[in-house]
Amino acid sequence: MQDGTDSGALRHDQIPEIALAWHRAGRGAVLATVVETWGSAPRQPGSQLVIDASGAIMGSVSGGCVEGAVITEALEALEDGRSRVLTFGVSDETAFAVGLACGGTIRVLVEPVGIGLTEDLLAELVAARAARQPRVYAVHLGRWERRLVGLAYDPLTEAAAVRLRSDRSGLEEGDWFLAVHNPGLRMVIVGAVHIAQALAPMARACGYEVTLIDPRETFGAAARFPGERILDEWPDAALASLGPDARTAVVTLTHDTKLDDPAIRAALASDVFYLGCLGSTRTHAKRLDRLRAAGVPDAQLARIHAPVGLDIGAKTPAEIAVSVLAQITQVLRQGA
Template identity: 70%
Template sequence: MTETSGRAEHDSLPEIALRWHREGRGAALATVIETWGSAPRQAGSQLAISGTGEIMGSVSGGCVEGAVVTEALAALEDRRSRVLSFGVSDETAFAVGLACGGTIRVLVEPVGAGAEALPEAMLADLVAARAARRAVAMAVHPGDWSRRLIARGEEAALEARFRADRSGMEEDGRFIAIHNPPLRLIVVGAVHIAQPLLQMARLCGYDCTLVDPRSAFGSEARFPGERILDDWPDEALAALAPDARTAIVTLTHDAKLDDPAIAAALRSEVFYLGCLGSTRTHAKRVERLGAAGFDAAAIARIHAPVGLDIGAKSPAEIAVSIMAQITQSLRKG
């Protein structure tokens, strides 16, 4: 597994900064810690800067990047972290696509040696947690530059931040950068609804997998570019190891395929399980699951009929309703 495996390059800034540092090029991380409501980059967005001026990522729509790079290079020289504040005028904001001006605050941290720097060992621990799909937060206090990694569940007050993927400043003066594992969607059943659903999920940032042992259904011709597993659903889910950042949707209408997937999902910590089928179909499903030993609380985790009730008719509309319900479950619980 590479340091950036499972993540797009723009979401691999800690990994890139660690690599640059270890290659001897030097590295600094710039992180948005506060911003105005209409900013193009939210709190937690990062820019990695090497000692030779290479950059990856973004902290704004382009209006402050140059100044941030200059300060990052200075930080690599004096080994001191700093917080930068930029006031953006209405005119400048409009030029980079914003409705209004405001203020953006950016934390700049050189990686490596220095009492105020981000220690290499701590950055390596963060990268290792990300590679292992462990949800962690990086806490830094600009007042004394104390830092620590916080595992999900370690501080109850941070649970809302983890659920909402929301980095930001705490009342105690700490900046909390949330590092959640990438979201995943596993779709069981290569039916028409799956086609727009997978496309929409990718746009929402999900790593998608389609499972269907029927080769005529789960073909490259019908799903170009998709990751398709032709294993039986229970075998596929055992290999995929769904976790609390995973959503599962079953679409086959065939109990021989759907039920093993549903059972595997109910034994996991998936945040969403949605199953296609009418109310009558779901009632029969509930009977089978009860006979298989699942209690009412477990069965209540299933969203069925799948999707929000928005009157959807076409496969694309049904996909919209499913994606909306997945988002609602992720953000609101």
Template identity: 80%
Template sequence: MDERHHDQIPEIALDWHRAGRGAVLATVVETWGSAPRQTGSQLVIDSAGRIMGSVSGGCVEGAVITEAQEALVDGQPRLLTFGVSDDTAFAVGLACGGTIRILLEPVGTALPEQMLAELVAARATRAPRAYVVNTESWSRRLTDGAGDALAPAIATRMRADRSGMEEGGWFIAVHNPALRLIVVGAVHIAQPLVQMARACGYDCTLIDPRETFGASARFPGERILDDWPDEALAALRPDGRTAVVTLTHDPKLDDPAIRAALASDVFYLGCLGSSRTHAKRLERLVAEGVDAAQIARIHAPVGLNIGAKSPAEIAVSIMAQITQVLRQG
């Protein structure tokens, strides 16, 4: 099973359904104890029992496949509960017993093809969506949360990237766009920073018009843009799922990037430099008409104050602060 496809399950389900293979979406809606996959994890099963994704790391997939093939025949959704006792937990890789509840939805009957297509289209344009289904009445909808009866719960779950159950049998599946980190300045700190960010699930882009710094040999396999920072940011269209970090120490590069980031909805903007350097930066921004509310969005000196010294330690402090802002606001 290819891990690269675990985040593309809705897209695969739609493709399989349209290809006539049949498709059932299996989604983890609740867990207790030491469940191997988190709520919201998905698996797609076709009529031949072929699968992509995972709902349990292998311990209940066999039973899920059997139930899914029956669901394709009768077209009905199912809510399955699997318990893993302490006696068998070790065999399936659990530290202790756990329980998993899994929702099965045949595409085209229980889950309308058009609704799944709308979800796939929203994901392609980085538009956040919540798929909401009632596990008692089987009513369902796709929403951005605005004006929805479950708006507060949807907003909280989308902010936390946490799918889950709500009162009344409602399950909210969060489909947020991927997190992105844009680093302005391909300096030494950027090397461990992009590695750490990738480990945390971020798509990373480096911006540096200086050929010596932005050399691919220094950042193997990374996406590097050699455009001027404000032009590159305009093309990248940073949004509320994007963090921007400026590292160049050069006002000619950092300042345009900062202004571009402040004109967007980025959830985090961090700027390298000492307190003295930042004070001069603020003077320039104020002179250019940037207001106090926008300036307050800047985290500088960048990173949590943990006494970091080396580039790797500074990268740790930056990634920790990004995480703190993302998860705690």
């Protein structure tokens, strides 16, 4: 596990962590955040870019069409210590040149770290993210008042809770911008089988931290899953150690009741937002009978997606992996 001091080792979705590391290293840091969009915008509100005093960047606020202007403004913000909101209109002709279907408008918040956005506030946000505690960073675009909204009472708590559930940053009445910082997405795959070989890299590409669980040495061999995190414990014990939460998806693929069933029971005892299980309709009916006999109530059993994946006629392991990831995305973004 990286300690966060080397920004080169951090992931592209760890922009607050990179900004804090750059600031503490004396490189200077400015956070640029999309606060509002109209028309065809390649990045959603909440998307971030961090810029240091030399012009080095990590992240994105537009897919490339306005980054140059944002960098220029960020360097000026480091000089004058002032936060600002920038508005960019991208014409249809310019949009086509940078690969967009049509034009649009983007508003970007630019904040120098250590001045308006204090080091202490940013460090508190980074600590909450590391502890998988949901937070909303609230900034008033007129008064430049800033604070983190968590579980404690705050006039913005209700609006923040709605945005956390929808995973969507944006503007609220009164010129408040609420930036959502949900815990990172995780996927736990039970069964280091051929479908998992395709699913794991696809999930990582979609932003999931992936963990494979399989106590069988032959299946869970590192040579079959180079670079993947593999736990060789029994699935229920492994899941208990991982502490699955509302930002975790669990997929069981072993076709072995001794492994799948304990994993399913452990997942159902948690707040995972998705649980999908491989097997035919007939196999799933037998699975439900076993779980009912073990005392799992029907209300919990209804959370299981089985046969796993969207019905797209998938045949190959890679196609099945596509259907599984598509279904997980659907549940994440649209609800069960």
